[in-house]
Amino acid sequence: MTATKDIQQAFKERLDYDELMNCMRCGFCLPSCPTYGQTNQYEAASPRGRIALMKGVVDGLIEPDEAVEKQLNLCLGCRACEPVCPSGVKYGHLLEEARDIIQQKKRHKWPVKALRHMVFEQLFPHKERLKNVHSLLAFYQRSGLQKAVQKTNILNVLPGNLAQMEKTLPPVLTKKEMKKRPFLFEAEGTRERTVAFFTGCLMDTMFMETNNATIALLQKAGCKVVIPEVQTCCGALHAHGGEKDQAKKLAKQNIMAFESIQADDIVLNAGGCGALLVEYDHLLKEEPEWKERAAAFSAKVKDFSEILLQQQFVEKQKLSLPSQIITYQDSCHLRNVMKTSSAPRKLIQAINGTVFNEMENADHCCGSAGIYNLTEQEMSMQILDYKMEKVKEAHAHTIVTANPGCLIQMKLGVVREGVEESVRAVHLADLLLEAVESK
Amino acid sequence: MLNERTKAKLIEVVGSANFQDSSEARLVYSYDATPNFQSLPDAVIMPENKDQVKRILTICNEDHVPIVPRGSGTNLSAGTCPTQGGIVLTFNRMNKILEIDEENLTATVQPGVITLDLVNAVEAKGLFYPPDPSSMKISTIGGNINECSGGLRGLKYGVTKDYVLGLEVVLANGDCIKTGGKLAKDVAGYDLTNLFVGSEGTLGVVTEAILKLIPIPETKQTLLALFEDMDAAAKTVSAIIANKIIPATLEFLDQPTCEVVEDFAQVGLPTDVNAVLLIEQDGPPEVVTRDIEMISRICSEGNAVSVKVAASQAEAEALSTARRSALSALARMKPTTILEDATVPRSKISEMVKAINEIAVKYNVKICTFGHAGDGNLHPTCLTDARDEEELHRVEQAFEAIFHKAIELGGTITGEHGVGEMKAPYLALKMGGEGVAAMKAIKYALDPQGIMNPGKIFAKDTRKRVVVRS
Numbered sequence: 001m002t003a004t005k006d007i008q009q010a011f012k013e014r015l016d017y018d019e020l021m022n023c024m025r026c027g028f029c030l031p032s033c034p035t036y037g038q039t040n041q042y043e044a045a046s047p048r049g050r051i052a053l054m055k056g057v058v059d060g061l062i063e064p065d066e067a068v069e070k071q072l073n074l075c076l077g078c079r080a081c082e083p084v085c086p087s088g089v090k091y092g093h094l095l096e097e098a099r100d101i102i103q104q105k106k107r108h109k110w111p112v113k114a115l116r117h118m119v120f121e122q123l124f125p126h127k128e129r130l131k132n133v134h135s136l137l138a139f140y141q142r143s144g145l146q147k148a149v150q151k152t153n154i155l156n157v158l159p160g161n162l163a164q165m166e167k168t169l170p171p172v173l174t175k176k177e178m179k180k181r182p183f184l185f186e187a188e189g190t191r192e193r194t195v196a197f198f199t200g201c202l203m204d205t206m207f208m209e210t211n212n213a214t215i216a217l218l219q220k221a222g223c224k225v226v227i228p229e230v231q232t233c234c235g236a237l238h239a240h241g242g243e244k245d246q247a248k249k250l251a252k253q254n255i256m257a258f259e260s261i262q263a264d265d266i267v268l269n270a271g272g273c274g275a276l277l278v279e280y281d282h283l284l285k286e287e288p289e290w291k292e293r294a295a296a297f298s299a300k301v302k303d304f305s306e307i308l309l310q311q312q313f314v315e316k317q318k319l320s321l322p323s324q325i326i327t328y329q330d331s332c333h334l335r336n337v338m339k340t341s342s343a344p345r346k347l348i349q350a351i352n353g354t355v356f357n358e359m360e361n362a363d364h365c366c367g368s369a370g371i372y373n374l375t376e377q378e379m380s381m382q383i384l385d386y387k388m389e390k391v392k393e394a395h396a397h398t399i400v401t402a403n404p405g406c407l408i409q410m411k412l413g414v415v416r417e418g419v420e421e422s423v424r425a426v427h428l429a430d431l432l433l434e435a436v437e438s439k
Numbered sequence: 440m441l442n443e444r445t446k447a448k449l450i451e452v453v454g455s456a457n458f459q460d461s462s463e464a465r466l467v468y469s470y471d472a473t474p475n476f477q478s479l480p481d482a483v484i485m486p487e488n489k490d491q492v493k494r495i496l497t498i499c500n501e502d503h504v505p506i507v508p509r510g511s512g513t514n515l516s517a518g519t520c521p522t523q524g525g526i527v528l529t530f531n532r533m534n535k536i537l538e539i540d541e542e543n544l545t546a547t548v549q550p551g552v553i554t555l556d557l558v559n560a561v562e563a564k565g566l567f568y569p570p571d572p573s574s575m576k577i578s579t580i581g582g583n584i585n586e587c588s589g590g591l592r593g594l595k596y597g598v599t600k601d602y603v604l605g606l607e608v609v610l611a612n613g614d615c616i617k618t619g620g621k622l623a624k625d626v627a628g629y630d631l632t633n634l635f636v637g638s639e640g641t642l643g644v645v646t647e648a649i650l651k652l653i654p655i656p657e658t659k660q661t662l663l664a665l666f667e668d669m670d671a672a673a674k675t676v677s678a679i680i681a682n683k684i685i686p687a688t689l690e691f692l693d694q695p696t697c698e699v700v701e702d703f704a705q706v707g708l709p710t711d712v713n714a715v716l717l718i719e720q721d722g723p724p725e726v727v728t729r730d731i732e733m734i735s736r737i738c739s740e741g742n743a744v745s746v747k748v749a750a751s752q753a754e755a756e757a758l759s760t761a762r763r764s765a766l767s768a769l770a771r772m773k774p775t776t777i778l779e780d781a782t783v784p785r786s787k788i789s790e791m792v793k794a795i796n797e798i799a800v801k802y803n804v805k806i807c808t809f810g811h812a813g814d815g816n817l818h819p820t821c822l823t824d825a826r827d828e829e830e831l832h833r834v835e836q837a838f839e840a841i842f843h844k845a846i847e848l849g850g851t852i853t854g855e856h857g858v859g860e861m862k863a864p865y866l867a868l869k870m871g872g873e874g875v876a877a878m879k880a881i882k883y884a885l886d887p888q889g890i891m892n893p894g895k896i897f898a899k900d901t902r903k904r905v906v907v908r909s
Binding site: 018021022024025026027028030031040041043044046049052053056061062063065067068071085086087088 | 461462463464466467468469470471472473474477479485511512513529531532553574576577578700703704764765766767768770771774775776824825
């Protein structure tokens with residue numbers, strides 16, 4: 001069978017036809033879709049269009065050719081279309097399945113294959129290896145090499161935005177510093193809750209300080225924080241990148257790791273990871289022996305901002321910062337899948353001395369979307385530039401995010417605009433700890 | 440498929456980026472929001488100005504290529520489904536608000552402007568554009584004009600045609616004409632403006648429109664009245680109008696509709712009563728207060744079990760936004776949702792609602808009803824599954840019975856959605872043979888080659904009934 005026929009057959013077998021039928025094409029999703037907006041309202045780049053394409057393949061009206069694949073790839077997977085869909089179509093699940101089929105059936109050229117193998121199988125599932133990469137990065141930054149390299153402009157030969165991205169890297173901790181962190185943190189004051197902390201990959205390497213800040217905040221809010229040692233990558237990059245089997249493997253590993261700890265909640269500070277964690281039950285729906293365990297796990301997953309609010313963090317702590325205008329960029333998955341959008345805003349608004357300015361379309365994706373900003377660079381940057389216009393209109397000095405991908409993207413936006421002197425991008429946890437400490 | 444020569448000429452006009460004929464592009468412009476209609480066009484074209492539209496139509500007229508003008512494809516009568524192939528011509532590259540004239544109270548716009556964008560722009564200046572189709576966040580003004588869209592405010596303010604003062608239209612032969620203008624009075628010859636509004640793209644392509652604006656109402660209040668008995672609710676609608684009150688909005692939702700809408704929107708719509716009236720009045724504060732009080736009293740006298748005025752603007756807004764989602768929310772219940780648009784004189788609402796329920800029982804189909812009760816415009820919506828052919832047949836029969844009943848009560852087959860292809864077989868019910876012939880004569884005079892959105896409005900003689908066709 002040719003790859004095309006193969007894909008078509010798999011679409012027929014695996015895509016949920018009821019879900020495809022549930023889309024009644026009202027178009028209510030169109031205004032929420034960033035790629036529809038950025039393509040001058042091209043229907044194929046909209047959720048309604050993409051569902052029609054998937055259904056078109058299943059119905060045999062079209063072949064799953066490169067154009068179809070391109071439109072499915074162009075989707076950010078931000079899922080902004082789901083909360084606005086009156087019919088309740090589970091678009092994200094359809095997309096995930098379709099991408100998985102295409103990836104599995106496709107014969108990649110070797111460089112792509114090698115890159116995917118490295119990212120999905122060799123790197124992210126192995127935290128130790130990630131840490132090694134980061135200790136290299138730490139060496140690069142601290143040895144003076146970074147400064148020397150930047151002076152030579154040699155990085156400009158790198159494709160796309162990699163040169164600019166290099167500038168956005170936060171100063172990372174050394175491997176030794178990373179190893180120092182304990183696994184158990186007692187609550188400050190009376191312990192009211194025990195939470196298990198999901199550390200994540202990027203969050204626990206490149207943004208480890210943010211993780212430490214999050215833990216400190218949780219302690220201040222009266223939580224005992226436990227870090228299950230054997231946890232691994234959440235699998236979101238895999239699930240969204242068409243590597244579902246690997247994602248399932250990682251999910252099971254995490255479920256086992258967290259089952260060993262009798263925590264009230266599973267807490268994290270990365271919306272992208274959280275969105276997959278709360279859908280582990282869906283991911284493992286076809287595995288009867290895991291379904292229940294996954295559902296129990298998913299039911300406990302919460303963003304740290306929700307826990308802080310619930311624990312009356314703002315009443316317990318006095319928060320203040322020097323005068324500045326703050327705006328908030330939603331993490332799509334935190335908002336659209338974990339359904340957390342007001343908690344971060346309430347926390348920011350509790351910081352004395354600052355002004356919160358909501359930017360227009362804060363709920364629209366920033367264009368980061370996993371590895372989208374590498375794979376679909378042109379669209380990603382187009383979306384980012386639009387986003388930075390909105391930041392400018394809000395006169396913000398500080399852009400707060402709640403997910404590592406968004407944080408890197410917004411930092412890149414600041415560099416692209418050349419406004420490093422006056423604007424910064426920061427994770428909500430870091431901002432809050434700063435607000436506590438500066439009192 | 441288009442022949443290579445035609446294709447080359449069209450690309451010369453708009454450039455290759457604005458002409459698409461990949462299988463992907465053809466598929467995603469093969470449908471609108473009408474269930475069970477899908478048909479691939481040969482290509483999609485996205486002109487940027489009037490001049491390009493003129494050249495496109497000239498080419499299509501010469502080469503006999505059908506043209507389907509399309510906004511955002513939200514219409515519900517298969518009006519923009521390219522059932523005869525040809526080219527889908529989209530409005531979205533022509534999306535500028537050209538002028539808001541505060542002295543003449545007009546707005547001049549290109550057809551691709553999103554309705555809500557226009558509403559926001561004029562409201563920022565203290566002005567008001569009343570037509571508000573449920574799809575206003577998505578739909579374009581061009582699409583609204585082609586279909587003569589209605590909306591929730593139709594009772595007091597009318598529909599799109601009541602706000603179009605003038606048009607620039609490119610005819611099938613490439614000629615461009617201007618009708619009407621920024622005039623309050625204009626009786627020069629035939630009223631071509633009104634002819635083109637609601638002509639569903641069968642007479643020409645609208646490239647510019649002058650719209651009437653009015654001062655924005657000072658205040659607004661929203662009221663929710665709940666009824667155990669559907670008939671009581673329907674009678675209350677008639678009673679309100681009979682008491683000489685014209686609310687801005689007077690919406691009716693039955694129990695299943697409330698249930699699914701609440702499931703989606705979570706705004707506190709009751710799900711345990713059989714009928715809900717959502718009523719809104721706007722205008723000067725003293726008038727609004729007086730009317731709302733009187734409406735409350737009429738509802739109570741009409742056996743409402745609860746009458747509640749929304750406490751805040753936000754609460755009121757949430758309720759009407761929720762109502763706008765009713766159709767799509769109903770799609771949660773069954774895979775296929777077929778919505779109809781039967782309209783009767785206001786005084787016949789209660790009779791029509793009763794008839795719809797009887798018809799549903801008779802044909803053993805599930806019909807939820809909501810709609811603009813105040814203007815007699817009901818949306819009986821059938822929840823079905825397109826894969827069940829036997830049931831679909833009964834659905835068709837039920838709708839046919841509903842249309843006959845509407846006509847019998849002095850009503851019409853469509854209040855605001857247009858005829859399109861979906862209701863073409865029923866046009867003669869409303870117009871009679873001579874009426875249809877007169878309409879066809881106009882169509883033929885302006886579009887002798889029949890390239891403008893063929894297959895719409897007029898049914899083919901061979902097929903009388905095509906409610907559903909894949």
